[in-house]
Amino acid sequence: MKFIHISDVYLGIQPETNADWAGKRAKEIEDTFIQVLQACNERDVDLLLIAGNLFAKSPEVADFEWLDEKLQTLTKTRTIIVPGHADYLEADSEAASYHFRSRTVLLPAGRTTNAYLRGINTCVTGFGYAKPEYKGRILEGIEPGRAGAINILIGSAGDKNHMPFDKEVVARKAFDYVALGHYHRPIHILKNRIAYSGSPEPVLHTDQGRHGYIFGEITDDGTNISFTPIAKRSYVTIEVTLRTDITAETVKENLEEQLMKMGQDNIYTIVFRGFAQNEYLPDLTRIKNRFDVYDVVDLTITKADEELLLAENQNNIMGRFIKEMHDSVNIDEKIRNKALRYGMEALIMAGDKK
Numbered sequence: 001m002k003f004i005h006i007s008d009v010y011l012g013i014q015p016e017t018n019a020d021w022a023g024k025r026a027k028e029i030e031d032t033f034i035q036v037l038q039a040c041n042e043r044d045v046d047l048l049l050i051a052g053n054l055f056a057k058s059p060e061v062a063d064f065e066w067l068d069e070k071l072q073t074l075t076k077t078r079t080i081i082v083p084g085h086a087d088y089l090e091a092d093s094e095a096a097s098y099h100f101r102s103r104t105v106l107l108p109a110g111r112t113t114n115a116y117l118r119g120i121n122t123c124v125t126g127f128g129y130a131k132p133e134y135k136g137r138i139l140e141g142i143e144p145g146r147a148g149a150i151n152i153l154i155g156s157a158g159d160k161n162h163m164p165f166d167k168e169v170v171a172r173k174a175f176d177y178v179a180l181g182h183y184h185r186p187i188h189i190l191k192n193r194i195a196y197s198g199s200p201e202p203v204l205h206t207d208q209g210r211h212g213y214i215f216g217e218i219t220d221d222g223t224n225i226s227f228t229p230i231a232k233r234s235y236v237t238i239e240v241t242l243r244t245d246i247t248a249e250t251v252k253e254n255l256e257e258q259l260m261k262m263g264q265d266n267i268y269t270i271v272f273r274g275f276a277q278n279e280y281l282p283d284l285t286r287i288k289n290r291f292d293v294y295d296v297v298d299l300t301i302t303k304a305d306e307e308l309l310l311a312e313n314q315n316n317i318m319g320r321f322i323k324e325m326h327d328s329v330n331i332d333e334k335i336r337n338k339a340l341r342y343g344m345e346a347l348i349m350a351g352d353k354k
Contacts, residue, residue, distance in 0.1 A: 236269070
């Protein structure tokens with residue numbers, strides 16, 4: 001039996017609403033979901049598992065009608081959906097009783113249920129959200145639903161407010177695979193047995209790294225899974241170290257060259273570190289016109305910052321460190337500046353001034 005596992009798609013979300021790219025991001029998230037459905041057809045997949053948060057909010061009937069139309073393009077694949085904390089379904093909502101025309105099963109919210117798919121001898125058991133939070137250890141109490149079948153556990157879980165669980169307890173269950181949602185990055189908890197798929201497309205600027213779907217196959221020899229990147233975009237952080245011997249224009253040219261190599265499809269956070277010649281960062285207007293820049297973070301230390309830190313910390317470790325570095329006349333200036341920057345940053349971050 002071949003399957004694809006996704007979660008946390010967040011259809012309908014519009015990341016960075018004030019950014020120039022906000023409108024197209026919503027469309028890209030939708031397009032990537034459609035691409036997952038195409039992959040189901042291309043890879044001859046038997047089962048699509050959606051482990052929560054398919055939508056960015058509790059879905060309405062119109063949302064399910066749109067989804068149903070898309071799922072009808074699947075030529076062979078059956079679909080199992082479990083509601084998550086973002087797209088929870090209240091029991092008395094109109095959407096909760098929606099009847100899919102596609103070969104789709106929406107597991108009821110607020111209780112443990114399972115769906116047995118006779119054609120592929122597979123039983124999928126899960127617990128869907130009927131409210132935003134479940135603090136109980138629900139997954140730990142769920143057992144495989146059908147003897148002699150392939151058994152899969154599905155749920156959106158992981159932190160203290162969303163079905164916390166002990167991976168060792170769940171691992172001891174006789175499930176062939178545990179399809180998890182809730183975290184936006186892929187996490188392989190137990191080899192070929194328990195995994196978070198992560199979001200197919202990043203939805204927050206903190207969602208860095210690879211994004212895609214999990215493809216798996218369950219045979220008599222066991223379960224085997226692999227990760228397939230599919231995202232159209234990536235959030236990327238670039239660190240730029242300023243030096244007093246490099247001009248602002250050179251910094252901009254080097255940064256623009258680096259961005260060109262990394263591509264214009266990414267959304268960048270640019271972090272400036274090091275010693276700035278004055279209190280002003282390089283002008284990034286030209287770069288922002290060419291690339292999608294989410295944020296510019298200033299972690300630089302100016303001469304004024306250094307003098308102020310020295311004046312305020314004469315009798316503690318910060319002040320003694322700065323004075324010691326200035327008095328080290330035998331150290332190369334570039335090495336001294338780098339050591340001074342690293343040391344000052346470390347002491348500031350640690351809050352250690354005694």
